[in-house]
Amino acid sequence: MQKILTYLVLILLSAGSLSQEPEKVIASIFEESLTDTTAYNHLRYLCKNTSGRLAGSSASLKAIEYTRQALIDAGSDTVWLQKVIVPHWVRGFEECRIFSSEMGEYDLSVSTLGLSTGTDLEGIKAEIIEVHDFNKLKDLGRNRIEGKIVFFNRPVDNRLINTFAGYGGAVNQRISGAAEASRYGAAAVIVRSVTQSLHDFPHTGTTHYPDDIKKIPAVAVSTVDADLLSCWLKKDPTLTVRLLTTCKTLPDTTSFNVIGEIRGYLKPEEYITVGGHLDSWDITEGAHDDAGGCVQAIEMIRIYRSLGIKPKRTIRAVMFMNEEISTTGGKTYAEEAFRKGEKHYAALESDRGVMSPRGFGFDASGPRLEKLQSLAKYFVPFNIRDFDPGGGGSDIAPLKPLGALQIGYIPDVQRYFFYHHSANDTFEQVNIRELQLGSAAIASLIYLIDLNDY
């Protein structure tokens, strides 16, 4: 009898929690997040024990196993690994030394770009030519460029308030600089790091070679050393560089997305995906990019279980693999969803760092956007005010054709590119409260999105 009574009480409590006012549920989500350190401890583990977890690396496999267990511990109904084919690029030894008859020798702080081709063990020794955009290559022509190392040195425009816009205005040098310079016979490229910061860390990232292009080596140089190199070049235009990078592209290999879900009680066949990417660049702990996004997704599951929140739809936390190189994790996830005929209602990505939450971006317009923006009222007590059009992320974009509303989590991004793709992106750069508030904001928004139809 005692047992039956207890059971009845539990059922009533559970029903009670379902019919609570949203304001109260959201307040409890923030309280739970702000008083628990599980997510922060997960972040510490991923940063300190799976640092450099680029797709294909052993560190990435360790991160997969760790987050699989974390999703189980968080209380997921089901946790599984989803096979993903990933490229396998590995860095080797790298050195970029400049030689000037006037100023002497100096080792630039560089990081080879992902997918770059390498040099032989002798390296490439050549003169250097500084340009700020691709038009300049055309002006100079093959005669002036052939056999030289092209130095792309256009800085990020710091006047832009949106740091992603600043990044977008300079990143083509990193992505296409090698290919463009190769068209004119360049021997290699050195690219100014794409960051608003003036510091010693080189910021890596991918470079792409179209099929018809001869691959030439490409490295990023720190902004401090880009300024130094530019300065030396003004004094000595004939200075030479020896660039050595023994990176290699190995055959594609198998990796995994890590998925945990809470089954919906009313519409289990409709899915809401919340995710970040588990891979990071090989030179970094990848705290903000994007271990933080991953642990926030896991934290959503933990919070729902801890508070007894039962979603109507099936909620998934997904750690996508290989966002940094070719987003095969996001593509594979959507392909399987399409193949199975899954109905994807909404998807949220956290991949802009885990600084203080400012709000969300929605890929919606008109009355639908207005309805989504009306949710802002629930976030006033938490000073989260930005509910803006335009949002999503590269890993959830492939779900769009399946009808998933695209949502981007938007923290304050002023300092994001000081960390992004560099060894500066460490656990210590994350503030626990900023992480916790972000987790709570995401869990709350998903709760509200699930409550009604948008």
Added chain:
Amino acid sequence: MQKILTYLVLILLSAGSLSQEPEKVIASIFEESLTDTTAYNHLRYLCKNTSGRLAGSSASLKAIEYTRQALIDAGSDTVWLQKVIVPHWVRGFEECRIFSSEMGEYDLSVSTLGLSTGTDLEGIKAEIIEVHDFNKLKDLGRNRIEGKIVFFNRPVDNRLINTFAGYGGAVNQRISGAAEASRYGAAAVIVRSVTQSLHDFPHTGTTHYPDDIKKIPAVAVSTVDADLLSCWLKKDPTLTVRLLTTCKTLPDTTSFNVIGEIRGYLKPEEYITVGGHLDSWDITEGAHDDAGGCVQAIEMIRIYRSLGIKPKRTIRAVMFMNEEISTTGGKTYAEEAFRKGEKHYAALESDRGVMSPRGFGFDASGPRLEKLQSLAKYFVPFNIRDFDPGGGGSDIAPLKPLGALQIGYIPDVQRYFFYHHSANDTFEQVNIRELQLGSAAIASLIYLIDLNDY
């Protein structure tokens, strides 16, 4: 003739700048701030070369001389020092060791509270008693407390979104803990650091003794060691502490506020004050608290000069001295203003750190507040959205009776108390863009406030 023409052109350009649309002026202020490193360099100097600039210290005199020159270099019409009488408290050697027959010995990470009385060279050795609030002292009574060291261990409530509210809920232990415990005959107090962070840094701050109270020594302990001490006490309630602190209060001494102004072209007899406090605690670089606020005020002068912005009213940048102990800088500034019959139109204080700007708080209500809040539209392009009631600061509060509108600069304060009053408040914890955006926000608001009457 050439000279006269140049002069006419300059006059026309100047008039042009005066009649520019506010949107354009504000855009130019943000551009100027985001592309200049003067303020950041000032911050570096204050942090690295005047660290520990508590009122009365030699470091504070160095900071006074440095900012006086910085205000001249920024282009102030007039720069002067205003005499301020300040207390002169100096830290000595400090050590707080716990002894347990079961667990052994351990040195707690402590920092003596400002104005605390010291111990002799033998220190105080006593048993320890943990409490969470002043009522508990009453419950325990003199019998249980007399001769013991009281350990105030109430943590900051991390559930509170407003970190200042969290701070406010725990800081009475630091301010009045020694006095309250002394009433019951305690020998000394150890106070849990008032911070949302769990780390090894002790956070200092003042403690106050009413005149009728026997002064007893007071130290802050890091939150990590507060937890450790609490844990040890549970296992061994008879453990003892030896507390040694050779701090001293020397006679009051003379220091200075540093003031620079741009004379108003239309209403020079009306003043707008923008300030931060130049003193810091002796154990810290005081980057966020409050070198950042000082350099933002200097930066306003530099920006106005650089862009040729001519304020109608007289604009002052004020580095207040001795905010941390007894705010005699702010009081002296207001007393002199009162004595001279100055008309103070508005005053803005930046003393909540220099993280990303969220907005401003105004000590206003009704139609006046609404008029001030209507200025928010100018800040939309910079994602600065909070124009809320309630604002000011301890250094500008004495100007309120003179009619000055009280304005508080509000950055994102989630991580502020991780630095506040501790050795963790270093130059490296400030992001240059967050500082720059704050400077621009302040300079822009003051420009708008000066443009009309509020």
